[in-house]
Amino acid sequence: MTSSSTDARPQVREYAYDHFWTFTSERQQIFERRLLGLPGPWTRDPILARFKFCNVYRAADRVSQHLIHDVAYRPDAGAVADRIFQIVAYRHFSSIRTWVDVCQLLGHAPTLEDLASDAFEDALSATRHHNGRLYTGAFILCATDAYGRSVKHLNHVELFRHMFLRSDLVEKVRTAPTLAAVFDTLKSFPLMGNFMSYQIAIDLNYSEVINFSEDDFTQPGPGALRGLRKTFLSPGGLSPSELVMWLVDRQEDEFTSRNLPFAGLFGRRLHAIDVQNLLCEVDKYLRVAAPELASARTKIKATFRPNPDPIELFFPPKWRLRTTAGRASPNSGPFGQEQMAVV
Numbered sequence: 001m002t003s004s005s006t007d008a009r010p011q012v013r014e015y016a017y018d019h020f021w022t023f024t025s026e027r028q029q030i031f032e033r034r035l036l037g038l039p040g041p042w043t044r045d046p047i048l049a050r051f052k053f054c055n056v057y058r059a060a061d062r063v064s065q066h067l068i069h070d071v072a073y074r075p076d077a078g079a080v081a082d083r084i085f086q087i088v089a090y091r092h093f094s095s096i097r098t099w100v101d102v103c104q105l106l107g108h109a110p111t112l113e114d115l116a117s118d119a120f121e122d123a124l125s126a127t128r129h130h131n132g133r134l135y136t137g138a139f140i141l142c143a144t145d146a147y148g149r150s151v152k153h154l155n156h157v158e159l160f161r162h163m164f165l166r167s168d169l170v171e172k173v174r175t176a177p178t179l180a181a182v183f184d185t186l187k188s189f190p191l192m193g194n195f196m197s198y199q200i201a202i203d204l205n206y207s208e209v210i211n212f213s214e215d216d217f218t219q220p221g222p223g224a225l226r227g228l229r230k231t232f233l234s235p236g237g238l239s240p241s242e243l244v245m246w247l248v249d250r251q252e253d254e255f256t257s258r259n260l261p262f263a264g265l266f267g268r269r270l271h272a273i274d275v276q277n278l279l280c281e282v283d284k285y286l287r288v289a290a291p292e293l294a295s296a297r298t299k300i301k302a303t304f305r306p307n308p309d310p311i312e313l314f315f316p317p318k319w320r321l322r323t324t325a326g327r328a329s330p331n332s333g334p335f336g337q338e339q340m341a342v343v
Contacts, residue, residue: 097131
């Protein structure tokens with residue numbers, strides 16, 4: 001995807017548009033304060049202090065961190081085809097507990113051999129029986145019985161078999177000319193809608209399997225679309241994807257004009273996937289900050305409770321993020337060679 005036209009003139013809803021940038025700055029500062037080990041409270045914003053919001057950068061969220069470190073860059077993942085299968089399967093459940101339990105039952109990260117032999121299916125079913133659930137509650141997956149099985153996770157197992165045992169998904173992903181082509185390939189399968197296809201395309205792009213700019217392509221999900229409707233009075237002829245890129249293009253000017261602190265993720269600017277996610281989070285924020293902007297969702301369900309389990313931040317080494325004590329530095333080594341704890 002090319003950058004949105006600088007001549008485009010979408011019409012913003014000024015106070016909602018301002019909230020987008022102030023929210024982004026303050027939410028990133030919360031992340032940085034916690035990273036530095038400062039004691040709470042980490043914000044004076046009453047909404048951010050009370051409710052749970054995702055990190056500004058998708059890759060910094062706990063589930064994505066686990067996927068990047070323990071799936072995409074797991075040293076014993078096996079063949080490239082196995083790694084692609086693991087990334088695709090992981091994102092469908094987006095549950096650290098599910099993945100850890102399945103790996104423990106198998107004795108290793110699931111492979112295509114496990115998928116073919118029913119060992120993966122059996123491990124999933126045993127995990128469901130023991131834990132009571134397999135999937136995150138963060139988003140709703142298409143749950144039709146497209147493959148004729150009566151339980152959701154069994155239909156997803158059949159989807160994986162279709163993708164990896166009866167189709168050439170691996171080859172199409174490895175030879176895809178663009179991020180959009182990866183998305184289109186994923187979306188061609190049953191049960192794979194726009195949202196999940198885009199999320200998995202980004203996850204695959206974290207790994208060493210493919211390497212495209214995250215600004216090449218974007219596909220706003222339902223929450224992002226709600227955020228766009230609240231943030232803009234008129235799109236000015238731009239599509240939702242182009243509006244996301246319009247925001248990406250303007251970020252430095254908007255932070256500077258508002259005198260808002262924002263150094264990015266150890267110097268990494270916002271990319272389309274981050275802005276897409278931010279629009280979803282700002283939609284949530286505006287349910288409280290501007291309740292007159294009605295949408296299908298009126299409340300924020302999750303309140304903020306610090307997770308007591310520390311994680312070691314690890315980002316794709318190919319990003320070459322540089323950090324010293326949580327701050328961007330031109331002199332430290334590539335991020336990924338060192339790890340930093342955050343709770």
